[in-house]
Amino acid sequence: MVFRNPNKVAILNSSYPGGLSSYIKTARELLADSKAGRNPFDGFTPYIFK
Numbered sequence: 001m002v003f004r005n006p007n008k009v010a011i012l013n014s015s016y017p018g019g020l021s022s023y024i025k026t027a028r029e030l031l032a033d034s035k036a037g038r039n040p041f042d043g044f045t046p047y048i049f050k
Contacts, residue, residue, distance in 0.1 A: 013019045033040065
């Protein structure tokens with residue numbers, strides 16, 4: 001993804017907790033877990049509110 005407007009990058013960076021570096025780190029961790037067959041929702045039971 002290429003941003004040609006640095007203002008958009010600044011907005012994205014300030015809108016995510018920890019900034020874009022935290023977003024990228026979390027995304028890489030989730031992708032690695034997925035590749036390894038790990039599910040971050042293991043142990044949770046889905047519940048539908050009525």
